[in-house]
Amino acid sequence: MTxxxxxxxxxxxxxxxxxxxxxxxxxxxxxxxxxxxxxELNLTDQAAVRAFFESEKPDLVILAAAKVGGIHANNTYPAEFIYENLMIECNVIHQAYAAGVKRLLQLGSSCIYPKAVPQPMKEDALLTGTLEPTNEPYAIAKIAGIKLCESYNRQYGVDYRSVMPTNLYGPGDNFHPENSHVLPALIRRFHEAARDGVEEVIIWGSGKPRREFLHVDDMVEASLFVLDLPKDIYNANTEPMLSHINVGCGTDISIFELAEMVAEITGFKGRIATDPSKPDGTMRKLMDVRRLANMGWKASIDLQDGIAETYDWFLENHDDLRG
Structure with a gap:
């Protein structure tokens, strides 16, 4: 029993x-x-996390807890983003080790890479340049999580792995009008515009930045695939000081093209305009996923199909969403 x-x-x-x-x-x-x-358990509370691990003594930990949000949330609450994520990672990773946990998988984010990194972003681009200012606090926290895992592996011989997903979406996403990521935010805005007969939807920024999107079910498959890999195979595809692995689909789309796709799926027939006064963030973020592909995994869910499924989930659940 595991x-x-x-x-x-x-x-x-x-x-x-x-x-x-x-x-x-x-x-x-x-x-x-x-x-x-x-x-039941505040992961920023060191004593509570220690007591939990001492009592439960799990064999394996999957660290998917984090404070997350889009550009607006990251800009508005930078202190919360860096503090809460650092505390969660430090408490869970250290107390897992203290309780004898030998295997752990941490989920990170593609924002760990520098703003001006060559595309697609390779794992070895980490810490080679300046981060995107709009989400720097969150990115620093997630980089710290990678280094925690690497350091505990080196010093204590445990098997703590990190996967770095691209932009995720799917059923269960956060559709808050201000604090959500770009894709769920677009789904909500275009749905409401179509419902209310609005003639124009204005999207943040120029619409030119390109982003990669991965369905959450693909992310789950990739995470468990990496977690289940024998240690010798995993180590053969990583480096002692570079143990994280990118997870993505390997293709990207402009924000304006994404808005057009969401408009079609939600039935919005009006105009799509841009607001260049709002920040674009990094102009392109595409993951180099060859390392994971070489180990035998690749994404399988088409973006348009995935958005349509996510919109169906939204229609069934949006009355219960906050905001």
Whole structure:
């Protein structure tokens, strides 16, 4: 029996991982899945996290808990983004080690890479330049998480791995009108515009930045694929001081093209305008996913199909969404 603690099981990714593990359990795998809500366990509280690990003693940890948000949220709450994410990572990773956990998977973000890094972004681009200012606090916290895993591996011989996904979307996403990421924000805005008969939707920035989007179910498959890899195979495809692995689909799309796709899916028939006074962020962010492909995994969910599925989920659940 393998006891797995999923930190952040109520988030989009953590929830999808938990559902997939539950399916494995129902299929006959000997798994015990442990979760805690924020009310039950505040991961920024060192003493509480220590007590949890001492009591539960999981065999394996999946760290999907994080404070996340789009450009507006990152710009508005930089102190919260760096503090909460640093505390979560430090507490979970250290207390996992202290409790004897030998295997851990941490989920990071593509924002760890410098703003002006060559595209597509390779794993070895980490710490080679200046970060994008709009999400620098969050990026620094996620870089610290990578280095925590690498340091504990080097010093203590544990097997703590990190996967760095591109922009994620899918059922369970955050559709808050101000604090969500670009794709769910567009889904909500175009849905409401189509519903209300609005003639024009204005999107932030120039519409020219290009982004890569990965469905959460693909992210789950990639995460469990990396987690299940034998240690010798994983290590053969990483480096001692560069142990994180990019996860993406390997293709990107401009924000304006994305808006057109969302407009079509939601039935919006009006005009799409841009607001260049708003920040664009990094002009292009595309992951180099050859390392993961060489290990035998690639994404399978088409973007348009994935957005349509996500919109269906939104239609079924949006009355319960805050904001």
């Amino acid at each position: 006891k797995i603690y999923v930190a952040g099981h109520r988030g989009m990714v953590g929830g999808a991982i938990t559902r997939r593990l539950e399916a494995r359990k129902e299929a006959g795998e000997a798994l015990e899945i442990v979760t805690r809500t924020h009310a």
